[in-house]
Amino acid sequence: xxxxxxxxxxxxxxxxxxxxxxxxxxxxxxxxxxxxxxxxxxxxxxxxxxxxxxxxxxxxxxxxxxxxxxxxxxxxxxxxxxxxxxxxxxxxxxxxxxxxxxxxxxxxxxxxxxxxxxxxxxxxxxxxxxxxxxxxxxxxxxxxxxxxxxxxxxxxxxxxxxxxxxxxxxxxxxxxxxxxxxxxxxxxxxxxxxxxxxxxxxxxxxxxxxxxxxxxxxxxxxxxxxxxxxxxxxxxxxxxxxxxxxxxxxxxxxxxxxxxxxxxxxxxxxxxxxxxxxxxxxxxxxxxxxxxxx
Numbered sequence: 001x002x003x004x005x006x007x008x009x010x011x012x013x014x015x016x017x018x019x020x021x022x023x024x025x026x027x028x029x030x031x032x033x034x035x036x037x038x039x040x041x042x043x044x045x046x047x048x049x050x051x052x053x054x055x056x057x058x059x060x061x062x063x064x065x066x067x068x069x070x071x072x073x074x075x076x077x078x079x080x081x082x083x084x085x086x087x088x089x090x091x092x093x094x095x096x097x098x099x100x101x102x103x104x105x106x107x108x109x110x111x112x113x114x115x116x117x118x119x120x121x122x123x124x125x126x127x128x129x130x131x132x133x134x135x136x137x138x139x140x141x142x143x144x145x146x147x148x149x150x151x152x153x154x155x156x157x158x159x160x161x162x163x164x165x166x167x168x169x170x171x172x173x174x175x176x177x178x179x180x181x182x183x184x185x186x187x188x189x190x191x192x193x194x195x196x197x198x199x200x201x202x203x204x205x206x207x208x209x210x211x212x213x214x215x216x217x218x219x220x221x222x223x224x225x226x227x228x229x230x231x232x233x234x235x236x237x238x239x240x241x242x243x244x245x246x247x248x249x250x251x252x253x254x255x256x257x258x259x260x261x262x263x264x265x266x267x268x269x270x271x272x273x274x275x276x277x278x279x280x281x282x283x284x285x286x287x288x289x290x291x292x293x294x
Contacts, residue, residue, distance in 0.1 A: 001013050001036070001102070001112075001113070001114050001115050001117040002015075002117045002118045002119075003033045003036060003114070003117065003118070003119045003120065003121075004120045005030065005033060005034060005120065005121055005158055005159055005175070006120045006121060006124060006153050006154045006155065006158055006175070006179075007154060007155030007156040007157070007158070007160055008155070008156065008159075008160050008161040009026065009029070009030050009033070009159055009161060009162050011029060011033055012076070013073055013076035013077060013080060013102065014076060014077060014079070014080025014081075014083070015080060015083075016075075016076035016079045016080055017076070018069070018072045018073055018076050019072070020068060020069065020072060022068075023162075023163045024049055024065060025065045025068050025069060026162055026163070027048055027049060027162060027163065027164070027165060027168060028045060028048075028049070028062070028065045028066070028069065029069055030159055030162045030164075030168055031044075031045060031048055031167060031168060031171075032069075032103070032110065032111075032112040033112060034121070034168075034171050035112070036112050036113075036114040036119060037111065037112070037113060037114050038111065039106045039107075039108065039109045039110070039111045040109045040110055040111065040112075041108055041109040042059065042062065042108060042109050042110070044109075044167055045062055045109070045110070046058045046059070046062060047165070047166060047167060048165040048166065048167040048168060049061075049062065049165065051165065051166065066103065066105075066110060069103055070099035070100065070102075070103050071099070073099040073102050073103055074098070074099035077097060077098070077099065077102070097115075101113065102115070120153045121175070123150075123153060124150050124153045124154075124178075124182075125178070127146050127147070127149050127150035127153075128146075128147060128150040128178070128181075128182045128185075130146045131143045131144075131146035131147035131150060131182065131185060131186070131189075132185060134146055134189075135185055135188070135189060140189045140190075140192040140193050141189075141193060143185065143186070143189040144186055144189035144190050144193060147182050147183075147185055147186035147189065148186055150182055151179065151182055151183060151186060154179060157172070157176070158171075158172045158175040158176060158179075159171075159172055180210075180213075183206075184215050184216065184219070187199060187202070187203070187216075187219050188219065191219060191222060191223065191226075194226075196222065196223040196226040196227055197223070197227050199219070199223045200220075200223055200224065200227065203216065203219060203220040203223055204220070206220075207220050207236065207240075211240075211243045211247070212240065212243050212244050212247055212248060214240065214244075214252065214253055214255075214256050217236055217237070217240045217256070218255070218256055218259055220233075220236050221233040221234075221236050221237060221259060221260075221263065222259070224236065225263050225266075230263060233263050234260065234263060234264065237252070237256070237259075237260045237263075240252060240256070
């Protein structure tokens with residue numbers, strides 16, 4: 001089974017898509033796919049589908065959705081078996097897996113078996129973890145490459161074509177936060193490699209989208225200052241401060257204030273490896289101050 005959630009939902013069994021069109025079965029499949037190879041409690045599925053006030057028929061209706069998903073999985077298994085038989089007639093009896101073996105009824109819930117297939121989330125997390133370790137080892141070129149590869153797995157917002165309830169919305173927020181963390185670290189690696197001018201366009205878009213994200217604004221200030229645009233770097237700080245005060249009632253963090261002072265007191269752009277201006281020191285306790293703007 002191959003699972004994609006970093007963009008539109010995609011689930012394939014033996015290369016054949018398993019994609020219900022109705023919103024609620026789609027929700028069930030998305031939640032099972034996010035928890036592949038783990039038992040998903042019935043109560044959690046019911047909460048996703050109907051919130052805190054499910055109908056009396058919730059469990060029966062959920063069973064209906066599970067049956068619909070199994071029908072789609074069964075059709076995909078048959079199509080995959082037929083394709084294998086065409087390619088390798090002698091191995092036609094090798095496929096004996098049923099839909100119930102893939103979407104399993106377990107004590108208290110249901111489990112979707114991945115069968116050793118691919119998951120874009122798992123691949124993203126593996127590549128991002130390697131990138132973070134490369135950052136710790138000060139292998140900035142390797143970190144930039146690995147984190148860029150991890151971010152390339154995204155093709156839009158997570159579960160972009162699924163109507164999310166409370167549980168899926170929480171999962172989407174978690175995934176988007178991991179994406180933003182990887183993006184920030186990749187930009188940090190590029191700054192360390194002296195690619196400040198190449199980053200200006202990307203950071204212009206990011207600070208417009210995340211109006212109160214201090215780390216990204218700090219990186220933008222560094223990139224501008226290192227590009228000889230000191231006045232614009234200071235203007236970025238002022239716009240961020242106004243947004244923080246207006247939207248959150250907060251002043252910029254101590255780290256960001258130090259960066260502003262360093263730019264004010266320095267006529268020349270700081271060297272890319274100047275540790276006093278490292279962006280990860282900017283946010284401190286206010287690391288999570290961000291507002292997403294569509």
